Amino acid sequence: MSTALAAVPSFAEELEEDELVAEEEMIFEEEEEEEEEEIIIVPTFSDVGVDYFAFGAIEYLAGLGLLEGSNGKFNPKAPIKRSEIAKIIALDKGYKAPPSYVIKARDITTKHWAYDYMAALEREKVLVGSDGLIRPNDNITRAELAVLLNRAYNYAQPPRFYSFTDVRHSHWAYHSINKLATNGITAQGGSAFNPNAQVTRAEFALFLARTLDDRFKH
Structure with a gap:
C-alpha cells in the first residue's frame, strides 16, 4: 500500500502568503481608520455654530441661496427687516413684478435696494401696507x-x-x-x-x- 505525501510549501510560497496576509491586515487597518474619522462640518457663517438652535435651518436656506450674511457673519440675533423678508420670499416663490408696476405705498422709491422685491410682494398681495405705508426698513x-x-x-x-x-x-x-x-x-x-x-x-x-x-x- 502506497502512502500519499502531503505537498510541503516552498520557502518562496510561504513568503508570498505572509506578504498577502500582511497586506490584507494593512488594508483592514486603513479601512478602520477611515471609519473612525470624524465628519467635520464647516459652518457657512462664523457666528452660527453647529450647536446653535437654528443652525440646520440657516444652513439649509443658505444652501438654497435664500440667506446671506455680511463679512462671513449671519448676525442671527439681529431683528430682520420687512425688506429683507420681501427679498427672501420673492426669491423662493419666484415673484416678479413687471417693470411697469408701480408700488402703491408712498414710503418707498425705486432707489431703495429692495424696491423690486417689495413691488413683487405688494402685487401678489403678500405684503400689504397700512395707511399707504409699506415700511420697508421696519423690523x-x-x-x-x-x-x-x-x-x-x-x-x-x-x-x-x-x-x-x-x-x-x-x-x-x-x-x-x-x-x-x-x-x-x-x-x-x-x-x-x-x-x-x-x-x-x-x-x-x-x-x-x-x-x-x-x-x-x-
Whole structure:
C-alpha cells in the first residue's frame, strides 16, 4: 500500500502568503481608520455654530441661496427687516413684478435696494401696507410675520384652534397664528406666543425652513 505525501510549501510560497496576509491586515487597518474619522462640518457663517438652535435651518436656506450674511457673519440675533423678508420670499416663490408696476405705498422709491422685491410682494398681495405705508426698513413682529407667511404659503386650515396665553380670539392675527401652530411652524399653544416681539434673523430662518421642509418641524 502506497502512502500519499502531503505537498510541503516552498520557502518562496510561504513568503508570498505572509506578504498577502500582511497586506490584507494593512488594508483592514486603513479601512478602520477611515471609519473612525470624524465628519467635520464647516459652518457657512462664523457666528452660527453647529450647536446653535437654528443652525440646520440657516444652513439649509443658505444652501438654497435664500440667506446671506455680511463679512462671513449671519448676525442671527439681529431683528430682520420687512425688506429683507420681501427679498427672501420673492426669491423662493419666484415673484416678479413687471417693470411697469408701480408700488402703491408712498414710503418707498425705486432707489431703495429692495424696491423690486417689495413691488413683487405688494402685487401678489403678500405684503400689504397700512395707511399707504409699506415700511420697508421696519423690523417685523411675530404677529405680522404670521400673517405675511400665511399669505405667501397658504397653510392648511387648522382642524382645531390652539390657545396661546397672550393671543385672544379677538386678536387681529389670531387665525394666522393658529395656522402656524397647526402646521408645525411654531409652538402648538399652551404658552405665550409673544405676538408683539420682534423676529430675529434666526427665528425667521427656522419658521421658513419648517415651511419648506417638514424635517425642521417639531
